[in-house]
Amino acid sequence: MYSPKLIVVSNRLPFVLKKNSEDELERVPSAGGLVTAVGPVVIQGNGLWVGWPGPNYKSGTPIPESSPEDASPSAKLLSSNIIPVEIDQNLMNNFYNGCCNATFWPLFHLMPDKAVFNVDYWQAFRKANFLFAETVISALNKQSKKSTEKESTLIWLHDYHLMLAANTIREVVHKTTITGIELEEFHILTAPDLKNANFKLAFFLHIPFPPWDILRIFPWVDDLLQGLLGNDMIGFHTKDYCMNFIECCRRGLKCRVDTENLLVEHGARTIKVCPLPIGVPYERFQELARNASNVIKEPGIKLILGVDRLDYTKGIQNRLLGFQRLLEKKPDLIGKVTLLQIAVPSRQDVKEYQDLKEAMDKLVGNINGQFSTPKWSPIRYIFGTVRQEELAGYYRDSDVALITPFRDGMNLVAKEFVSCQIKNPPGVLIISPFAGAAEQMEEALIANPYEIDDIVDTLIRALEMPNDEKMLRINYLKQREQSQDVHFWMKSFLKVMGEIIESDGEDIRP
Numbered sequence: 001m002y003s004p005k006l007i008v009v010s011n012r013l014p015f016v017l018k019k020n021s022e023d024e025l026e027r028v029p030s031a032g033g034l035v036t037a038v039g040p041v042v043i044q045g046n047g048l049w050v051g052w053p054g055p056n057y058k059s060g061t062p063i064p065e066s067s068p069e070d071a072s073p074s075a076k077l078l079s080s081n082i083i084p085v086e087i088d089q090n091l092m093n094n095f096y097n098g099c100c101n102a103t104f105w106p107l108f109h110l111m112p113d114k115a116v117f118n119v120d121y122w123q124a125f126r127k128a129n130f131l132f133a134e135t136v137i138s139a140l141n142k143q144s145k146k147s148t149e150k151e152s153t154l155i156w157l158h159d160y161h162l163m164l165a166a167n168t169i170r171e172v173v174h175k176t177t178i179t180g181i182e183l184e185e186f187h188i189l190t191a192p193d194l195k196n197a198n199f200k201l202a203f204f205l206h207i208p209f210p211p212w213d214i215l216r217i218f219p220w221v222d223d224l225l226q227g228l229l230g231n232d233m234i235g236f237h238t239k240d241y242c243m244n245f246i247e248c249c250r251r252g253l254k255c256r257v258d259t260e261n262l263l264v265e266h267g268a269r270t271i272k273v274c275p276l277p278i279g280v281p282y283e284r285f286q287e288l289a290r291n292a293s294n295v296i297k298e299p300g301i302k303l304i305l306g307v308d309r310l311d312y313t314k315g316i317q318n319r320l321l322g323f324q325r326l327l328e329k330k331p332d333l334i335g336k337v338t339l340l341q342i343a344v345p346s347r348q349d350v351k352e353y354q355d356l357k358e359a360m361d362k363l364v365g366n367i368n369g370q371f372s373t374p375k376w377s378p379i380r381y382i383f384g385t386v387r388q389e390e391l392a393g394y395y396r397d398s399d400v401a402l403i404t405p406f407r408d409g410m411n412l413v414a415k416e417f418v419s420c421q422i423k424n425p426p427g428v429l430i431i432s433p434f435a436g437a438a439e440q441m442e443e444a445l446i447a448n449p450y451e452i453d454d455i456v457d458t459l460i461r462a463l464e465m466p467n468d469e470k471m472l473r474i475n476y477l478k479q480r481e482q483s484q485d486v487h488f489w490m491k492s493f494l495k496v497m498g499e500i501i502e503s504d505g506e507d508i509r510p
């Protein structure tokens with residue numbers, strides 16, 4: 001197995017730094033599958049993780065070690081494995097709230113009407129990507145001093161926040177000009193001599209990649225595609241996203257492409273495009289489900305579960321409307337079924353998200369007002385985060401998981417729900433065909449979130465499904481999630497990178 005020195009780069013580190021009561025910085029771990037899979041490889045190979053530690057971090061401040069009580073997967077990352085990137089509030093606002101979340105997020109989720117196009121946002125995106133690239137280069141410099149000449153370093157960039165970083169790394173290393181960036185604004189690197197450094201650049205997109213007719217709406221689309229093509233390998237959750245990307249390179253940049261082998265030619269280089277569907281830590285969720293305490297579920301009442309960041313792409317309002325119509329159509333279900341919706345607060349600085357929160361509060365109030373009896377309410381709504389141990393209990397004890405995004409890169413909730421099904425009879429998974437996960441999870445029931453009646457009919461089918469059919473479906477789903485878990489994803493990625501290195505025998509040189 002290819003085991004390179006790894007530099008992982010993500011917008012956020014797998015923890016944020018917060019001040020404790022003694023005014024000292026301490027780590028607060030963030031939940032996420034990425035660190036579970038990637039963390040051990042970073043630690044084992046003495047690699048590095050580059051990212052933003054949150055607004056409390058100031059350049060030069062040492063990163064604290066994790067506290068002894070911290071049992072999260074990020075706790076094992078030592079401070080020597082971490083390279084922080086400082087981003088000031090103003091830049092963060094235009095880069096993260098602006099370009100990332102008000103432009104790329106809606107555009108890539110096929111909602112161009114919600115996308116804001118603003119040159120200041122775009123400049124901030126370029127600057128932030130430059131800062132990340134600059135930090136990666138100093139990390140690389142540090143690595144290459146320690147490494148023998150033959151050892152290669154693998155730089156793995158994550159997600160839509162970092163779509164320009166690879167090209168910038170190339171341009172700086174090869175000392176070509178950085179087009180369109182006022183270099184004086186940055187701490188320019190004191191020319192580390194990396195000409196002979198052995199490294200490969202890979203990128204993974206966690207959200208969908210849109211088709212050309214949507215992407216071309218972005219005014220600086222050529223720069224964006226060129227930024228991505230700075231990588232040697234680009235991974236997506238599904239084959240469809242791969243094909244969209246390849247088509248955008250063909251149409252937008254007139255690249256020569258090979259759609260059979262998923263290759264894009266750009267200048268003298270060939271870029272490999274690869275479907276790499278992410279998985280979840282299956283065994284960990286099985287254990288959590290076994291140990292979770294009993295969910296307070298009233299006898300005779302069926303539980304339908306929704307779990308999402310509160311985001312307009314997740315189709316939560318249509319899910320509630322589907323549930324409302326179910327109770328109107330089948331009044332015998334009144335008092336016999338509850339929808340538990342967990343909505344994790346997200347991006348509360350962006351207006352669209354504030355509006356959604358208001359609309360949700362209103363809708364939940366309306367439905368509860370319409371159907372509640374003195375002893376029962378149709379919707380239990382948690383606007384907040386629950387501990388993962390508790391979440392596993394909800395997954396395990398729900399009769400139905402109702403997952404209705406209008407568009408979703410993959411959707412880990414569907415996979416976590418399946419991984420927690422240890423009871424007999426198990427729960428039923430309903431998923432939108434517009435989630436990447438639906439491509440793999442063939443045995444789930446499919447409901448189109450745009451058609452409320454389809455949600456209703458699919459809910460009825462799930463609630464009335466015979467137990468042996470539930471078991472048959474869930475067994476297939478579980479087998480797949482177990483064999484293609486998040487560690488399998490990591491291994492598949494390393495295998496692809498190993499093959500790329502073997503096939504060209506040479507690393508990137510000017």
Ligand code: GDG
Nearest residue numbers: 031206278344384385386387388391408409410411412413
């Ligand atoms: C992006 C893409 C892609 C949720 N509520 C709680 C909680 N969660 C955790 C879940 C799950 C994660 O949050 C949500 O993951 P999703 O995949 O559903 O969605 P995004 O956050 O939008 O993720 C997505 C993913 O990246 C990975 O590539 O699948 O398509 O949009 O892990 O468990 N965790 C805890 N309490 C909660 O209340 N502890």
